[in-house]
Amino acid sequence: MNLTDSSRRVPLRGGAMQDFLEFKAISKGYPGVQALADVSFSVRKGTVHGLMGENGAGKSTLIRVLSGDQSADAGDILIDGKAQHYRSVRDAFDAGVIVIHQELQLVPELTVAENLWLGRFPGKAGVIDRGQLIRVVKEKLAEIGIDIDPAAKVASLSIGERQMVEIAKAVMADARVIALDEPTSSLSSRESEILFALIDRLRAQGKVILYVSHRLDEIFRLCDSLTVLRDGKLAAHHPEIAKTTREQIIAEMVGREIANIWGFRPREQAAVRLEVKDLAGRKLPSPISFSVRQGEILGFFGLIGAGRSEMTRLVYGADSRSQGNVSVDGQTVAADSPPHAIRAGIVLCPEDRKFDGIIQGRNIEENMAISSRRHFSPFGILQPKKEAELADRFIAKLRVRTPSRKQEIVNLSGGNQQKVILGRWLSEQGVKVLIIDEPTRGIDVGAKSEIYEILYELAGQGMAIVVISSELPEVMGITDRIMVMCQGRVAADIQRADFDERRILAAALPDVSSAGELPNQQVQSR
């Protein structure tokens, strides 16, 4: 492929308004979930098309199918009128489709230019022509208006700059369709603006841009048209974004379930259960104190990096403390490890289920019994019957959707995995404090309500519950009290009666002096 030759670009037939990228009745199922059902829409050349939807609505699956990473069970993707039958990312690449994921695919120890040429270095007999290497990249970067030194190592670039390099890579490869999956999630607002300007230039060059985002203001700033997915189905298609409104899009994303998703119920609160005093550690230098009562659901809200997860790991003994102590019902908890916390009745459902929660390669039963089996395994010898009973009991109680307790946990949807981890702790004896970090991340709307329901029930039984969430509506929807964290400190402590979106957000944002570089992520107002 000659990269400097632009004559390969497909001539426009019938002007710029023709449909260039078409999804035709795409369906894709995973065990237990229909991720996409009969999704059809099309995108015109030289436009930016938004793709919105809640977590689990099917956006990622659609992008995966487009990228060739996974193939659809049914349906076709058409590019410039031709049905594509690619079966790998490589095939999609050759067809001119490039997806830029949130995790960037660059080699940090190589330079920008080397990354852009990776896989097809210019030169003879394996000796790289360094002159051409740099020159062509310089031209390309100038052409799309990216101001980055081609000789700089990628490791020395900011996340925003790396994103630009990733886009430049797509342009170098003569991509005709570029899909961006939440590109601004780790960019500052200034970096985002630079990215938007670049996207505008790509649109002017006649590319098709598919833009996945949670943020309405970005969608309205950038997109010409928009598709909304909900529960794997097409919820709405707006050929002209100017003809719709924010309110309409939100309604389409959330559907009818919005009215009752939280289902909050007030409860009796009794004596203090969990008391945290002056707790600090390496990643959370300034000491934190708080307490939670029996039956209370306490929410922690803040931006990513505000120290919420670090705080929970200290309480749970997963990271070592430099000072402070934790007590449950007045009894001090030994500081140093999760087993101590569990024995004292503190349990944690971690934020990152895939890496910290589930045990891959093991089935539901084993994932549930991993901790509680010590209560019924004399001399460490397993009692398979009791483990089976335990698994069946909690599968029924928590309504885990699975064909059997022997199902591998990786085959379950996010919501069901979360329920299995809840089951792991509910099967423990004497749990008094449940800490749940991002309880519904990556979980679909229906399962969300079920998990909230479980939390209310546990709190009703006298458990003290700590919920950490980045989704403001969620924290406001399900907790009795919110502690707002900002830069490793508690910035506000607000009772439910005084919940106010603006007040909570204001407390979560750092001082104005540094606000310009603030990543505009996390605050997902839906």
Next chain:
Amino acid sequence: MTSLKKLLLGEQGLVVIFAIAFAIVALTVPNFLTERNMLGLLQSVVTIGIVACTMMFCLASRDFDLSVGSTVAFSGMVAVMTSNASGSIIVGLIAALLCGGGVGLVNGVVIARFRINALITTLATMQIVRGLALIASDGRAVGINDPGFYQLALSKFLGIPTPIWVMAIFFIIFGFVLNRTVFGKNTLAIGGNPEASRLAGVNVSNMRIWIFALQGLVCAVAGVLLASRITSGQPNAATGLELSVISACVLGGVSLAGGRAAMTGVIVGVLIMGIAENVMNLLNIQAFYQYVVRGLILLLAVLLDNLRSAAAGRRS
């Protein structure tokens, strides 16, 4: 075709392959299926078989132990020298177990507490311990004074030599530990996802220390039996054992990425290693070629393992 594939790549695929290979060898190689040859074959795999029991745990928890060969030689030396010096075989055995367990414990503590990569740690202890064995004996073989020591390997029960019984008992014990105890399940859980296991309340670093200490103890048992069989403490005994043991485990379907292991698989892996060598001896194939064949078997095993996990991935 697909059902054959399923059979070969499924859970019991290895056992099927083994049975077929065994049948072919039994029918084609003269003198193979005789009582004398069978017992000889089993005796030749005793060291590998015993050490493979705990290596399985090591690999299943995503760790690695290269020091087993040195530990076997060292504890054999210690057993011989201590029993020569004290005049008591029991004292010699206890000393060997202490030394073997000690090496394992050091491995475990360095790896789990100081978080040093297991490959590097055991590469270091492998050389240190081999060095200790050479220093202790001044590089020479040490003869056994008490003929009673020979009886450890020579004695028979129901016509079968004691070392084979020991190996069989170890297979049963560690098979039980892997499948039916909290220890075994936690080992597999750690291999599957160490951080999630830790947050689920498994004491991961203690588990790892235990696994390495057990490995050392088991190496000591193997070392004593080996010394008894070769009637002396040899500082250069069991060189390259670590690779044979790991090969046998991988051959038996233990995943190097952790989280997957089965005792039956390891037993079959050990037997395949033994049979290959035995058959080559029976056919008078030069020892030099045996290295090539052993290497090829290992490569084949890894390829098979790769196909098997790909098949497992598709199933799920």
